[in-house]
Amino acid sequence: MVLDPHRWLELRRFRALYESGAMSQRQIAKETGLNRRTVAKYLSGEVPAAPPQRESGALPRQRAVDEVAPLIDAMLRSEILLKGAVIHERLAQEYGFAINYQRVKIYLQEARPRIAGELGINPGELAGLHRRFEVVPGAQAQVDWGDEGRILAHVGIPKVYSFHMTLSYSRDPFCCFTTSQDLATFFDCHRQAFAHFGGVPMSIVYDRTKTVVRRHVAPGEAVPLHPEAVAFAGHYDFDIDVLAAYHPQGKGRVERQVAIVRDHVLAGRAFSSTEELDAAFTAWVPVRRARVHGTHGEVIGLRAIRDHVALRPLPRAPYVVAQRHLRHVGKDCLVAFDANLYSVPARKVRPRQLVEVRVTKFQVILHSTVPDTTGGTLLAVHSRAVGRGARIVDERHWDGLPTGEGRRTTTGDDPRPRRGLALREEDGPLRALLSRAAAARVEVGRRPLSVYDELTGTRPFTTHPSAEEPC
Template sequence: MTAEETAKILTLHHAERWPVGTIGAQLGRHHDTVERVLAHSGLEVHKQAARARLVDPFVPFLKETLTKYPRLRASRLWSMTRARGYTGSKSGFRAIVSRLRPRRAAEAYLRRSVLPGHEAQVDWGHFGKVTIGRAIRDLWAFVIVLSYSRVRFLRFSLRAAMPSFLAGHAHAFRFFRATPRVILYDNLKSAVIEREGDAVRYHPTLLALAGHYRFEPLACAPYRPNEKGRVERAIRDIRENFFAAREFRSIEELNEQARAWCLEIASERRVPDARDTTCAEALAEEVTKMVELPGDEFPVEERVEVRVGKTPYVRFDKNDYSVPHTLVRRQLTVVASDDRVRILDPEAPATAAVVADHPRSFDRDLRVESKEHLQALTEQKRRAHQSRGFDRIFGVVPSSRSMMERIAERGGNLGATTSGLLQLLDRVGAGMLERAVAEVVAHDQPNLRAVHHVLDRLRHEAGQPPPLSVAVTSDARASVQVRTHALSTYDNLGREDETNGGDDVEAR
């Protein structure tokens, strides 16, 4: 408070008779500050008399009730007070109850001290949503902090499920080059399945991970975020100092930026308990006290049992992935990582268990297909169609079997020949087609052109018109058959006209 402000407050209050609240609002000072200045001046403070409120007669009842039931809702208190004669509004009543409600006494906490390499804290942080193609997915950050050195590891994921949870641990341990002896968790589903007081039942997959890397999982008490305050503070720092205004084109790029931030910026921070030491320097000391990494990696891929329907695709994570058509109506296993989706046949030998391998897509409603799968299905359908054609044509045109065998020996197109014979069968019937094919086979000319030529000749000899593949008209007269005559008939008609004409001249 400057001398000028003090003089201004005294002038406005004693000379202009401004109330304390008006002075505070005008000068941007709290009313308690204005009253303190006036009290130090030794002069009397002029306060306006407080106006009586409708709720004043009921304040003792409210205080007594809130003392017995500190968590009683304002809506229930308003009903109880209204039944006793209160006529005020409900909205203003809520503010009055808020001021009268007993406040929980502030709790003091001891500063936790940990030994090097002994403890780490883990938690998830939600960072909004991202759009990938047509899919809108949640963006999660797996954060782990070493309690002694305060070194952080950060990895983003599109899911907070168990596979991402396991992968976060594996990447973090490689980043630290060792494993802490104890890891603290919140009561998230990936860590704690059931809890009754101090009795905790951990997730079996987490216990398998802990046994592989040789650390002890430990669940914090419910509603006690102070027990893992280091990771809570780290998530807040990530929001403000890393993720704010961050641009990225993919999750892979975001994780590369996060790793660089952990190495270059976060590790250069000063350790709160030792201001002359950086986090990177404290980590060099802490690693020697941590547990060495095992020689092999823990399997962190997601495994899901799926069933193939009548189409050769399996549904996984909002997308369809192709499989060989021979596996329809079968139960398969999907093994997925962040970048690949492998589909396994549990009944096949281990060397041939992988029946499909696709790049993973985080879009939605896509068909991720393999060209080999589609080509095999198309070829199988083509052979099936050709086989059905063979069965039909061989049954009604016996000579066609010999014709097909000779075409196959010469490398001809069996599919086109079968299709052509089926069309001719529908047009001319089995009897005439059998005569034509038998004649073609007898003359060793196994091709459709020769069959067409023989059929045209047979129809001509039978006095039938050439067949039409498309109906030209529906008029009944179009089906009338006209027998052709020899051209000499027209010559005779000409001679008869000349004879009749000569007789007429002589008569004149």
């Protein structure tokens, strides 16, 4: 009897498990239903020209996965792309089957295309595979963010992010660390990356981040780009390549680089500023460039030379990206932006007036929406605050406002008698208590404690009858 071709292919898949020691020949024979000698012959390297045959008269052996195969098929029919780990987890939790995950995984390699054929779906679209692409030097770079969490929380910086740009041809990396992911910071990191590489790639690949894409659209529709992103790309002469939704493998080079930097630069070290983080990456770059890359098989630094030479030149003047927002002026001449407060001149604004806030990575620039008599709109320029809850004030902006120094003192003795409260001798002590100044001058009688002992008929509490206490 000739063995089922699927079972023969399954036997070939067990070679890696056997060579790694994960399964023995007896376990493989039990799993595949083949004779152990046949399995041993194949695993020893003596591969027969035709699929092995089951011994004559031998009954088909049931695999451990055959018992749960109908359940797996039912799960695939409901969701053909259901992951093997999820199926294995549900078999254990919902049905109580303690089956080896590798057996489920191997069964899925046969079952998924079969179920897909039953459902009329092209099996080639289900494997999660993608075409590996290579580019010429200088043709492409990929960009991504990394969330480094509370790595600087001990110095009062609650969140740190890592910006990554990787040249696709050589895998030459760039990374810098920031405390924000806003528009100005995002493109300032681009300028640093271009300076690091010595030029600009012909195109840059992004996912659908809000600093590049103005809004999300349905698959297949044209993606509306952020105006500042379009202006920045036009100034530096590169094309914006936005990936399709849920397609992260399109920028796998930079996503892999995020994990590499995290392992080789950050792991097991302590830092006190983003400058120290940047310095640590800069020190590690020569080590990375000296390695042979596992995919293209060349030294990264040597391949990067060809990449850098092919980059487009940098423009003479940098393009400074600024966020623009409208905010109201408070009664205290402060404008709120990003949970921080910035002052404006009191003589040039009024309460609740709208002003324009232009924000770069390092500065907050405040402009009036209406030009003054000279045609100018600039109100103030401040250094951008780090973190939240800060108040950035130029004291000159409050010139002319009341300081409170001329207020009358409301505490202490007032030598001038108030109107209607002049004291007379016949007013008596009760009237005197109505005046704080007069009450402060009331003399308190003092008598020995023995007087109270005599009045109450009790023994004295002290052996010093001369002691006096105020009554």
